[in-house]
Amino acid sequence: GQNIDQPTEMTATEGAIVQINCTYQTSGFNGLFWYQQHAGEAPTFLSYNVLDGLEEKGRFSSFLSRSKGYSYLLLKELQMKDSASYLCAVLDSNYQLIWGAGTKLIIKP
């Protein structure tokens, strides 16, 4: 079966750096997405990786290793507004997005 694993919850301090990991086992791979979802709101797109390596976008970076079935989202200079759930999703061979359950990130002052 297809599976996406992420930690359920993480806690970090304002101004610090946090890394949210995602491992996947899917039938085929056509890219990996990260989304941010604030409580009570819809998910919004953060990043897309299809090739191995690091993609940097401001305070957020996303890394992919296809051989290891592994990705991480790196958030730097954490702000209170970064408190949210972060969803990892893989586009499989049928171009269906397979979603992880999400990681709830709690930022403490």
Added chain:
Amino acid sequence: TAGITQAPTSQILAAGRSMTLRCTQDMRHNAMYWYRQDLGLGLRLIHYSNTAGTTGKGEVPDGYSVSRANTDDFPLTLASAVPSQTSVYFCASSLDTSGSYNEQFFGPGTRLTVL
């Protein structure tokens, strides 16, 4: 630009009743999706449409039906609601289905409670 809208925002429905959740996008996206999101679970795909006039079943299609008569609208119908269909429902759209074109834009969601 409105993007993608859903109606209603929330609804309480008696078990056995039918209901249609509405979804409209103005981005001329080819693909549209319906998800449900339950606490502790990831987004689960109910039905999808890769282009107007076509639909497909997702991971959890039972008890739901969809239609895609035109590019903009993608309604989701519950024929006879059951309490297990209590959930938050998100509609989404993407330019296309392949690669980065599958970046999905989500509506604000409909919170449905079936009693």
